[in-house]
Amino acid sequence: MATTLTSDKDLEDLIACPSCDALYHAAAPGHGERAVCARCHHVLIAPIEGAVLRIVALALTILILLGTAVFVPFLKIEAQGLSHSTSIVDAALSFSQAHMIGLSIVVLALIVFIPLARAMLLIYVLAPLMFHRLPLTGARMAFRWSEELRPWSMAEIFVLGVGVALVKVADLARVELGAAFWMFAALVIVTVLQDGFLCRWSVWKALDARTGKATSE
Amino acid sequence: MPVDAPVLTARKAGLVACTQCAGVWNVGQAKCPRCGAALESRDIHSLSRVWAWWFVGLLCYIPANLFPMLNTTFMMKTSGDTIVGGAVTLISHGAIPVALVILIASVAIPASKFVAVAYLALSVQFRWKTDHLKRMQLYEFVEFIGRWSMIDVFVVAVLSALVQLSVVVSIAPGPAAVTFAMSVVFTMLSARSFDSRLIWDSLDPQPDEDSLT
Incomplete structure (x- = not known):
């Protein structure tokens, strides 16, 4: 567990809670334990055994699911002999038909490009660690960006939005769910699992161990 | 530990913490040497x-x-x-x-x-x-x-x-x-x-x- 410091120690072993600035002496918690900030309860360290392998596997799954979902049928509507089918990209581009091209780009980024970028960045950072190799150039910056992008990756919110939309059209027409719909539903579970395995401190520690901790000098 | 008890913070220890990677550095460091994020004791x-x-x-x-x-x-x-x-x-x-x-x-x-x-x-x-x-x-x-x-x-x-x-x-x-x-x-x-x-x-x-x- 992390303990509060009272005397000066090497900076190397110190961590400060990002939420409240409390200073701790970092030590890997025991098996299945987490280190939590004593005063603000922010989770500081939560390592999971074999996490690197699992995160890379899940990131690959996200790449495949997202990469395919964009190209396969998403939803199809049928009513009174008329039918219309739509893809994920059509959904985002629907705003551009109403002169809201900016919003189309934002929606496309939130549900496709940012989740894709995050998955690629995580693979770039973690795959070499998985094979006990040296991190690739820029791995540190890549990991920082992947964490910065996290709140903007909204595939799971999109899925809930699809659910609400389906209820809205339920008494208007019959809707057929395409493969892309199920892929996005699977994506939600994969993303939640991945974020659960990801412990920032452990990744930074692993990057430091492979390259030697960066020093302020 | 009582929540309101004074706690040694990075700032009180004359250090600056990185909010991205939780690393701790001496005050005056502008960029986190570990992850490259901008350092600011208090923004x-x-x-x-x-x-x-x-x-x-x-x-x-x-x-x-x-x-x-x-x-x-x-x-x-x-x-x-x-x-x-x-x-x-x-x-x-x-x-x-x-x-x-x-x-x-x-x-x-x-x-x-x-x-x-x-x-x-x-x-x-x-x-x-x-x-x-x-x-x-x-x-x-x-x-x-x-x-x-x-x-x-x-x-x-x-x-x-x-x-x-x-x-x-x-x-x-x-x-x-x-x-x-x-x-x-x-x-x-x-x-x-x-x-x-x-x-x-x-x-x-x-x-x-x-x-x-």
């Missing part, structure tokens, strides 16, 4: 950025509620639905749980987010002594929940892409979709600009004052 411009994004977000939220999110053309007749109007229609069709999702995500969350962020910013500005842990949890909750407001924009996207049955019925996005999405993005930026370490600073004596206020 002094944090509150001005919080308020700037907050006001822009609020400005966008007003038209988002007044103008239609959706324009439905049914048998040649076009009618607009605002956020609340759309939820009322859903209730009249008996889809109460879905109406609740929309009302919570598009009305309750954004509205309470404006209040919560303003309260947090004011509490730091005036060094209020209200429960630090509760304020911290409020902040984490706001950060976690804020992005879910985007759901209504996605509903509009899916509906207007899907419901295109020539003359019978078609749905197109209304002008509120843009302002609502902007409002969600700006309030997310507002909450993310807030330096939560400021909440805990009122536990320590102010650096340029002799006594606690």
Whole structure:
């Protein structure tokens, strides 16, 4: 567990809670334990055994699911002999038909490009660690960006939005769910699992161990 | 450990902490040598950025509620639905749980987010002594929940892409979709600009004052 410091120690072993600035002496918690900030309860360290392998596997799954979902049928509507089918990209581009091209780009980024970028960045950072190799150039910056992008990756919110939309059209027409719909539903579970395995401190520690901790000098 | 007991912080120890990777460095270091993030013991411009994004977000939220999110053309007749109007229609069709999702995500969350962020910013500005842990949890909750407001924009996207049955019925996005999405993005930026370490600073004596206020 992390303990509060009272005397000066090497900076190397110190961590400060990002939420409240409390200073701790970092030590890997025991098996299945987490280190939590004593005063603000922010989770500081939560390592999971074999996490690197699992995160890379899940990131690959996200790449495949997202990469395919964009190209396969998403939803199809049928009513009174008329039918219309739509893809994920059509959904985002629907705003551009109403002169809201900016919003189309934002929606496309939130549900496709940012989740894709995050998955690629995580693979770039973690795959070499998985094979006990040296991190690739820029791995540190890549990991920082992947964490910065996290709140903007909204595939799971999109899925809930699809659910609400389906209820809205339920008494208007019959809707057929395409493969892309199920892929996005699977994506939600994969993303939640991945974020659960990801412990920032452990990744930074692993990057430091492979390259030697960066020093302020 | 009692929550309000003084704690050795990085700042008191003459160090500066990285909010990205939790690394600790000597004061004066401008960029985190480990992850490259900008280092700032306390982000002094944090509150001005919080308020700037907050006001822009609020400005966008007003038209988002007044103008239609959706324009439905049914048998040649076009009618607009605002956020609340759309939820009322859903209730009249008996889809109460879905109406609740929309009302919570598009009305309750954004509205309470404006209040919560303003309260947090004011509490730091005036060094209020209200429960630090509760304020911290409020902040984490706001950060976690804020992005879910985007759901209504996605509903509009899916509906207007899907419901295109020539003359019978078609749905197109209304002008509120843009302002609502902007409002969600700006309030997310507002909450993310807030330096939560400021909440805990009122536990320590102010650096340029002799006594606690």
